[in-house]
Amino acid sequence: EDKVVQSPLSLVVHEGDTVTLNCSYEVTNFRSLLWYKQEKKAPTFLFMLTSSGIEKKSGRLSSILDKKELFSILNITATQTGDSAVYLCAVERQGGSEKLVFGKGTKLTVNP
Amino acid sequence: GAGVSQTPSNKVTEKGKYVELRCDPISGHTALYWYRQSLGQGPEFLIYFQGTGAADDSGLPNDRFFAVRPEGSVSTLKIQRTERGDSAVYLCASKRGLNTEAFFGQGTRLTVV
Numbered sequence: 001e002d003k004v005v006q007s008p009l010s011l012v013v014h015e016g017d018t019v020t021l022n023c024s025y026e027v028t029n030f031r032s033l034l035w036y037k038q039e040k041k042a043p044t045f046l047f048m049l050t051s052s053g054i055e056k057k058s059g060r061l062s063s064i065l066d067k068k069e070l071f072s073i074l075n076i077t078a079t080q081t082g083d084s085a086v087y088l089c090a091v092e093r094q095g096g097s098e099k100l101v102f103g104k105g106t107k108l109t110v111n112p
Numbered sequence: 113g114a115g116v117s118q119t120p121s122n123k124v125t126e127k128g129k130y131v132e133l134r135c136d137p138i139s140g141h142t143a144l145y146w147y148r149q150s151l152g153q154g155p156e157f158l159i160y161f162q163g164t165g166a167a168d169d170s171g172l173p174n175d176r177f178f179a180v181r182p183e184g185s186v187s188t189l190k191i192q193r194t195e196r197g198d199s200a201v202y203l204c205a206s207k208r209g210l211n212t213e214a215f216f217g218q219g220t221r222l223t224v225v
Contacts, residue, residue, distance in 0.1 A: 004154070034213060041201055041219035043155070048213050088154055097168035098207070099145060100214060102154030 002027040006089050006103035014111050017079050021106045023089035024071040031094040033065055033072050038086040038105065046074070046087075079110045114138075116217035118204050124223045125194055133189040133220045137206030144187050145214060146179055147203040155203050161187060194224045 003026045013019055025033065032050040036043035047056040049065035049072060056063050060079075065072045076083055086107050090100040117136040125131050137144050143162055147155035157171040161181045169179075176194075181187040191198055201221050205214040 031211065036216075041203070041221070043203070043216045045213045045215065050211075090154070097145075097157075097160035097162075098143070098210065099157040099160055099168065099171070100147075100155070101157070104152065104154050 002091060002093065002101040004089055004091055004101055004103035006087075006106050008106060009104060010107040010109070012109045012111065013079055015080060017110075018075065018077045019079060019108060021074040021076075021087050021089075021108070022071065023073070023103060025089075025091045026070065027091045027093050027101065029094040030067070030091065031098070032092045034090045034092065034100065035063055035072075035074050036088040036090065038088055039084075043088055076108075079108075081110050081112055084108060084110045116204055116206055116215055118202075118217035118220050120220060121218060122221045122223075124225060127194060127196060127224055129194055131191050131194055131222065133191075133202050133222070135187045135189070135204030135217060137185065137187070137204070138208075138215055139185075141206035141208050141215075142184070143207040143209070143214075144181060145205045145207075146187070146189050147205065149201045149203060149219070151200075158189070191222075194222075196224045198222060199224045 007022045035046040047063045054065040060077045063074045086105040088105045090102040146158040149155040160168040164184045176192045179189045201219040203219045204217045
């Protein structure tokens with residue numbers, strides 16, 4: 001059974017801090033790993049990492065994928081209060097429905 | 113539309129009643145997914161449509177749950193004889209094609225009292 005474990009489950013930091021969120025996974029026939037930011041209800045897409053793209057960066061956010069050790073990290077530098085959200089990690093296997101298997105998420109709170 | 117649209121945003125129903133949740137995917141997206149998210153958990157897969165057909169319904173918890181997508185665009189998730197344990201946020205997502213990211217709607221928060 002596919003499995004995604006995120007850590008920590010919650011994190012409280014001050015504005016300006018740098019944070020690292022962790023995601024480890026077990027999946028048969030891995031295709032990709034995705035990161036989403038969830039504020040209120042709708043998860044919004046951040047990154048997709050695959051065999052051909054194991055490092056992504058967008059502004060203050062970056063992510064890497066280690067396919068050998070089966071984990072990914074999401075880094076956020078110079079955090080802002082607007083970064084407060086639940087960050088979800090999900091994996092997708094090749095073939096079939098390409099459904100996402102999610103972890104429980106990391107709840108990040110950035111205090112002013 | 114510009115994004116995935118779900119209606120209603122919130123639904124409160126009495127135990128035993130029937131409910132329908134609607135999802136309007138991004139125009140041109142052929143793949144559509146329903147997920148369910150309980151408090152403190154990540155979204156869990158329910159069903160996947162490719163076009164009009166349910167290609168994978170392995171996540172539906174029991175036969176009270178059913179979904180349709182008759183014209184390959186809008187989808188409706190139907191829950192019969194609702195139970196308090198069905199209370200959750202129901203999320204819909206669509207994809208343009210294989211190996212692309214899924215875009216999620218705002219979800220419907222279902223509360224069964």
